[in-house]
Amino acid sequence: MPGQSGYRGPSGKLLAGAGADVGDVLDVRVGSSTLRGTLVPRYEHADDHHIVLKLKNGYNIGIETGKITNVAKVEKGERPAFRALPPPKRPDLPEISILGTGGTIASRVDYRTGAVHPATTAEELYSLFPELSDVARVRTEIVLSVYSENLEPSHWETIALKVAQEVDRGVRGVLVTMGTDTMGYTAAALSFALRGVPVPVLIVGSQRSSDRPSSDAFLNLIGAATIAVRCDFSGVYVVMHADSSDDRLAVHRGTRVRKNHTSARDAFQSIGVEPVAYWSREGLEVVSKDTPQRTRDKLVPKAKFEPRVALLEFYPSMSQEHLKAVLGTGIKGLVLEGTGLGHVNSKNIPVIEKFVKEGRTVCMTSQTLWGRVDMNVYDTGRDLLRAGVIPLEDMLPETALVKLMWALANTSSPDETKKAMLTDVAGETTKRTIPRGSR
């Protein structure tokens, strides 16, 4: 249907007039020559006065609509139906769930049109990852299909409850696939919502899109599935490439992981701690000595989040007007990303104090990301403490945002909220900062 193909305006009209659909073979007359090719879709953000043909040699070219004197349909395009292979029956293998929330860790290409289709069923997953059939029996479900930058706290709740449902079924582990942009935030959210989860919940994605042969998706997904089946630990973790080679994956605690590069395979890093484990084809190497182990406990999810919380990165010259404007949006809590040991400029301290006196919660983390805040050392820090700011040790700013949303939704007084923020739930703070040189 031309409308769905991305053609609009003059190009849409031209194609509708010829009754041409994406996939049809067309003869397009331009001047004295005729170009024959298959009509392929047009990108949303491209202009409306070119049509795109895939030539016999496989190349696409764009033709200006204004130059076209005639369009004739040579043959109707066949839509070859993709038939997934039936998954092998291996009742001896443990069962895992794979929940999709967006991001395309598994997709296939229709070379005829160039369209990329995400895998949505278990059959499709097995077709793209035959190795899975030697690792586990897989249940799959698409929970959401959202760009991860568009996720809201209510989505975290949905995902958490869905994971809990799968856990209740008795699966050996749950994989959650998602876009990588806000993976750290979601990982933290699930860590709090699903605290005490008796099995591993592994969050996995890909930095290089899965339609390409070089994608990191393959190792990430197969590795995560294998870890979910074989590991002895429980909890929420992010599993992604440990370095630029396709050798090793790192298993990061969900509350201490951050996306630290725009595009690299090893963008995800644990901050202030080592990843809890590494996985390669040689096996799983558990590094951490205090990961929670599997249990048979019943999971009681606490998946509510208070969305009216802001995260603010302080910068020199930040004005009172700016801070007041943020606080005036009706937020119940604020996480500050201060400088150094946890500081903001003095002129804003009274604004913060007033906000706290109104019964709101303000917490401090550091924009240095590494190290722990200590507001006893300098005057500014001490003044902030007196104003009622809660220092969050070495918690990551993004994790703190998520935790404050979670704490506010699950407590009923500022004191309870403060206590919740200062009590470690899922490894989001550490007691000991190990020097970096020892890595």
Place this chain on the structure above:
Amino acid sequence: MSLPFEPRASKLMVGLEIHQQLGTATKLFCSCPIIKSEVLPFSFRRRLRPTQSELGQIDPAAVFEFNKGKVNLYEWSPDSSCMVDADDEPPHEVSPDALETTMLIAEMLGSTQVDEVHVMRKIVIDGSNTTGFQRTAVVALGGAIATEGGEVAVQTITFEEDSSRVLGEDESSRKFALDRLGVPLVEIALAPITGGPDEAEALAFSLGRALRSTGRVARGLGTIRQDLNISVMGGEVVEVKGVQKLNLIAKVVRYEAVRQMGLIKISEELKKRGISKVSATTVDATPVFGATKSAILKRTLKNGGVVHCVAVAGMAGLLGAEPFAGIRLGKELAEVARTNGLGGVIHSDEFAKNDITSQEASALLALSRSDAKAGLVLVAGDRLRVETVAKLVSARLSRATNGVPGETRAATEDGETRYLRPRPGAARMYPETDIPPIVVTEEQRRAVKKMLPVPWREKVRSYSERYSLSGELALQLYDSDNSRLFEELAPETKLEPSLVASILIELPTRLSREGIDESRMGDDVLRSVVRALGEGKFAKEATIEVMRTIGKGDAKSVDEAIDKLGITGLSEAELRKIVAEVIKKNKPLIAEKGERSFSVLMGEVMRVARGRVDGQRVSAVLKEAMKAR
């Protein structure tokens, strides 16, 4: 280059495809400079997933193979590679310089530019592209290149990124250097021609010269590669990749045309023998050779290997038959074996040569239940490889009735072709969505039209006319890397242009044949040599000696070379002195021969002067001196 048959009767068709590196400052999709890195201090390892079928299916067998298979090891230097090359960053926008150059080439060849350029991903999973695909885009369609024999149509003009350099391979990995990945190339695909090898070569030269006339393509060895699509008798097309030297094309076309006609003759012979379908049986023949005298088989068995025998009914005599010199079915089978890790094969037409006895041959026939008319092919080595190769040999033999199998071959340095791999299926291509389509504007088209270069034939003619060079020397000058240097030096020096041309073209070629490193014969060296000669610092005849001295590294400058060689120019006085002495020494000869002793005297003076004075001066002074007597 003559063929042992009529090209027209053989319906020889040659499709030329040229890949020319562009002379841009940076790579095609990032800002890395174009450098060949000698030192590659870092590396990373990757696997590329086998590709899906058209319908998105992955062959599970292929996936399991892949998981057991080799890893790609990429070595890189921060001088020549970045995260785009490592596939850890999306590609940047297409280099405007590369796009403009491609458009200029298209304009020059009369091609029609497309309105909107779409960069595509062409799947390649042999490891040479870190992404698993090559980025490429069509810029223009149609056009023609003029040759002496008429016009040849251009099919497409595309730009594409070059792949990484293969460094080597072992049991567990393939090694690549990342420096070359992303270097911009223009690919020009020509319609097939029906002329012979010489026409194909002339066509390549014409196209190469036309590309160079833009002044925007890279020069030097390896910057231009040609692929040839060759077929005879309307049969399967064989793709011959990687002919690097233009002057090997005629040889390669000839070899391949003869090879293909030879295979057709073999298939005709098979038909004559009543064989319409080749039936091959493979048996484990190891026990037959327990006491063999064959050195190769003895060695194989000693190392714990096996010998399998592929028996093909009715092919006795056809495995070693040479319908044309050097073309044998046996050779084809040996290539298949070599591509898959074995040294070759031993077939029944060469049993005696390989010390395999008639008893052993009979035993093989019995084992494989074949009659004496069967051909036998022995494959020896470790069991795994032998099993693979025996299957491939069997498959190759069963195609002997079809004549020429469509395949991809590589050109060798001697102008032959050898089997490389099966012909790929239709290229899997889909859009490179990280790069938006590029609309070509009227403004850009107008700007490119203004950049059209002087046609190369005109340029060559102008060299001839302006500098009084012979047609051949003018063409050599155009083809050489030093034509720009020539245009700089010729006007400023009082030396004859043809002398300057020969210094800049012929001498460096001669010296490089002697093994002198061409990088020592750079612009600065050549410039100083021409200038020094122009100033009379040494004799014309000594030029090559001076260049050789610098080239070998024995001197760092022209002055130093002159010093070392002791050939500082002779002053008038010194020259007259030598002439006088030579005349004195040869009084009897002069008395006897008079003027006819001139050449002998010349010779002697030149010998003494040894490159410190040029012949014309000696001649003048000697003539004068003799007149004076």
